[in-house]
Amino acid sequence: MPPTPAAAVAVTDLVVDRGKKPVLKNVSTAIAAGSVTGLLGPSGSGKTTFIRAVVGTQQVKSGTVEVLGHPAGSKPLRRRVAYVTQDASIYRDLSVKANVAYFAALYGKNRHEAMHAVERVGMGDHADRLAGNLSGGQKTRTSLACALVIEPEVLVLDEPTVGLDPVIREELWDQFRELARQGATLLVSSHVMDEADRCDRLLLLREGRFIADDTPADLRASTGTDNLEAAFLHLIRSLEGVN
Amino acid sequence: MSVRITFITAGRILRQLLNDRRTVGLILAVPALIIALISAIMDDSPQVFDTVGLILLAAFPFMLMFMITSITLLRERTGGTLERLMTTPTGKLDLVVGYALAFGAAAAAQTTVAATVAFVFLGLDTAGPAWVVLLICIVTSMLGMALGLFVSAFATTEFQAIQFMPVFVIPQLFLCGLIWPADQMAGWLQGVSDALPLTYAVKALTEVQLNPEVTDAMWGYLAVVFGAVLVATVLGAATLRRRTN
Ligand SMILES: Nc1ncnc2c1ncn2[C@@H]1O[C@H](COP(=O)(O)OP(=O)(O)OP(=O)(O)O)[C@@H](O)[C@H]1O
Ligand SMILES: [Mg+2]
Numbered sequence: 001m002p003p004t005p006a007a008a009v010a011v012t013d014l015v016v017d018r019g020k021k022p023v024l025k026n027v028s029t030a031i032a033a034g035s036v037t038g039l040l041g042p043s044g045s046g047k048t049t050f051i052r053a054v055v056g057t058q059q060v061k062s063g064t065v066e067v068l069g070h071p072a073g074s075k076p077l078r079r080r081v082a083y084v085t086q087d088a089s090i091y092r093d094l095s096v097k098a099n100v101a102y103f104a105a106l107y108g109k110n111r112h113e114a115m116h117a118v119e120r121v122g123m124g125d126h127a128d129r130l131a132g133n134l135s136g137g138q139k140t141r142t143s144l145a146c147a148l149v150i151e152p153e154v155l156v157l158d159e160p161t162v163g164l165d166p167v168i169r170e171e172l173w174d175q176f177r178e179l180a181r182q183g184a185t186l187l188v189s190s191h192v193m194d195e196a197d198r199c200d201r202l203l204l205l206r207e208g209r210f211i212a213d214d215t216p217a218d219l220r221a222s223t224g225t226d227n228l229e230a231a232f233l234h235l236i237r238s239l240e241g242v243n
Numbered sequence: 244m245s246v247r248i249t250f251i252t253a254g255r256i257l258r259q260l261l262n263d264r265r266t267v268g269l270i271l272a273v274p275a276l277i278i279a280l281i282s283a284i285m286d287d288s289p290q291v292f293d294t295v296g297l298i299l300l301a302a303f304p305f306m307l308m309f310m311i312t313s314i315t316l317l318r319e320r321t322g323g324t325l326e327r328l329m330t331t332p333t334g335k336l337d338l339v340v341g342y343a344l345a346f347g348a349a350a351a352a353q354t355t356v357a358a359t360v361a362f363v364f365l366g367l368d369t370a371g372p373a374w375v376v377l378l379i380c381i382v383t384s385m386l387g388m389a390l391g392l393f394v395s396a397f398a399t400t401e402f403q404a405i406q407f408m409p410v411f412v413i414p415q416l417f418l419c420g421l422i423w424p425a426d427q428m429a430g431w432l433q434g435v436s437d438a439l440p441l442t443y444a445v446k447a448l449t450e451v452q453l454n455p456e457v458t459d460a461m462w463g464y465l466a467v468v469f470g471a472v473l474v475a476t477v478l479g480a481a482t483l484r485r486r487t488n
Contacts, residue, residue, distance in 0.1 A: 018488055055330045059486045073330070073485060083330045089323035093259045105251045106331050130262065146327075 041205030092132030252341025304384035312391030350384030371451035389475035396482030440471035
C-alpha cells in the first residue's frame with residue numbers, strides 16, 4: 001500500500017456551471033480516508049454534480065479535486081475509485097449476473113467474485129433475470145453490486161438506497177460501515193435524514209454551497225437540537241435570517 | 244489501449260445482442276429476404292440483378308449496421324453506462340474497437356447468410372470469386388458500423404439517430420452507383436460520389452463482377468473503404484468525452 005494521504009478526497013474552491021447556470025459556487029472540503037461521508041441536500045442542490053466532479057466525469061469551471069493524491073478522474077484512479085450513479089447504470093439486455101461479471105472482468109475479477117457481489121446486495125435469487133425486467137430497487141442493487149465487486153478504495157454512491165425497503169437499507173449501511181472499517185472511503189449522497197446518523201461526517205449542500213461540514217454529533221450540539229432533521233432546518237433558518 | 248478490455252467489451256456487446264432474439268433474427272434474415280425480393284422483381288433481367296443484387300449485398304448490411312450501432316451506442320450514452328465506463332479502466336478506443344469487433348462479427352454472419360442465399364438460390368453471378376464479394380461486404384458493413392459510432396455522438400434521442408439515416412446513409416446509397424452509374428451523373432455529382440466511401444465499395448464489387456482474377460484495382464478500392472472505417476472509428480472514439488457538462 002502506498003502511504004495514504006490524510007485526505008482521500010480533497011476539494012478546493014470548486015466552481016461548476018451546468019448549462020451556464022452556476023451549480024457549485026466555490027465549495028471546499030476534505031474527506032478522511034476510511035470514513036463514510038454523507039452528502040445531503042434538497043433536490044437540485046448539486047449533489048450529483050459534486051459527486052460527478054469527484055469521480056471526474058463533470059466539467060469544472062475552476063478549482064481542484066484530488067482523490068488519493070491524484071487529479072479526479074485521472075488514469076491511476078480508474079482502478080481504485082468506483083461510482084454508482086443515481087439512476088442504475090446497467091445493461092438492461094444483460095442478466096444481473098452478466099452485468100456484474102462484465103464490470104468484474106474489467107478489473108480482472110472472476111465470475112465467482114461477481115456472484116459473491118450479487119449475493120451481497122441480496123440479488124442472488126434474481127441472478128439470471130434480465131436487468132431490464134427488474135424493479136427499480138432491484139436495478140439499483142444490481143448497479144451497486146457492479147461497484148462492490150471492484151473492491152474500490154474510494155466508493156462514491158449517488159442515492160444508493162432510494163426505493164429500498166428498511167431491511168435492505170439497514171443491511172447495505174452495515175456493509176458500507178464494514179467497508180470503511182476495512183479502510184475504504186465512502187461518499188454517499190442521500191435525501192433521508194435517518195441515514196445521516198450512520199455517517200462519520202456530513203456535508204450539507206444548499207444552493208451550491210456547503211452550509212455544514214461536520215460530524216452528526218457536533219451538528220446536533222452546535223444547533224442545540226437532538227435530531228438531524230431539526231438541526232438542518234435550524235441551519236437553513238439561521239442562514240436565511242442572516243440574508 | 245488494452246487488448247484484454249477490448250475483448251471483454253466485445254464479448255459484452257455480443258451477449259447483449261444475442262439476448263435480443265428478435266434483433267438477431269432481423270439481422271440474419273432481412274438482407275437475404277430483400278435480395279430475394281429484388282431478384283423476383285428483376286425476374287426477367289438476370290444481368291441487371293447481377294449488378295443490383297451484388298451492390299445490395301453490400302448496401303444492406305451497411306445500412307443495418309449503421310442503425311444498430313448508432314442506437315446501441317446512443318443507449319450506452321443516455322443510459323448512464325457510458326459515464327460509468329469512463330470511470331473504469333476502459334479506454335475510449337477499447338470501447339470503440341470492442342464495438343467494431345462485436346458488430347463486425349454480426350456483420351460477417353449477416354453477410355454470409357445473404358451472400359449464400361444470393362449465390363446459391365438466386366443465381367447471382369460474378370466473374371470473380373465469391374469470397375472476395377464476402378470480404379468486400381464485411382468491410383462495407385464495418386463502414387456502416389463506424390459511421391454509426393461517429394454519428395451517434397450528434398444524436399440525443401433514438402428518434403434523432405434514425406433521422407441521421409437520410410443524412411449519412413441514403414445519399415451514399417444514391418450516389419454509390421446503385422440506382423444510376425456514377426459516370427453518367429452530373430459532373431459535380433460525380434465529384435461528390437468520388438468523395439463518399441461507399442462508392443469505393445461498389446467499385447470494388449464491380450471489379451469482382453467483371454474480372455475472374457482478383458485485381459489490384461479491387462484491393463485498392465477495398466483499401467479506401469477500410470481506410471474510411473479506420474478514420475470513422477478514430478473519429479467515433481474522439482467524440483466520446485470523459486467529462487461532460
Ligand atoms: N445536464 C444538465 N444540464 C444543465 N443543467 C443541469 C444538468 N444536470 C443538472 N443540471 C442542473 O444542475 C443543478 C444541480 O443538479 P444535480 O443533479 O447536481 O442536483 P442533485 O442535488 O443531485 O438533485 P437530486 O437530489 O434531485 O438528484 C440543478 O439545478 C439541475 O437542474
Ligand atoms: Mg442527484
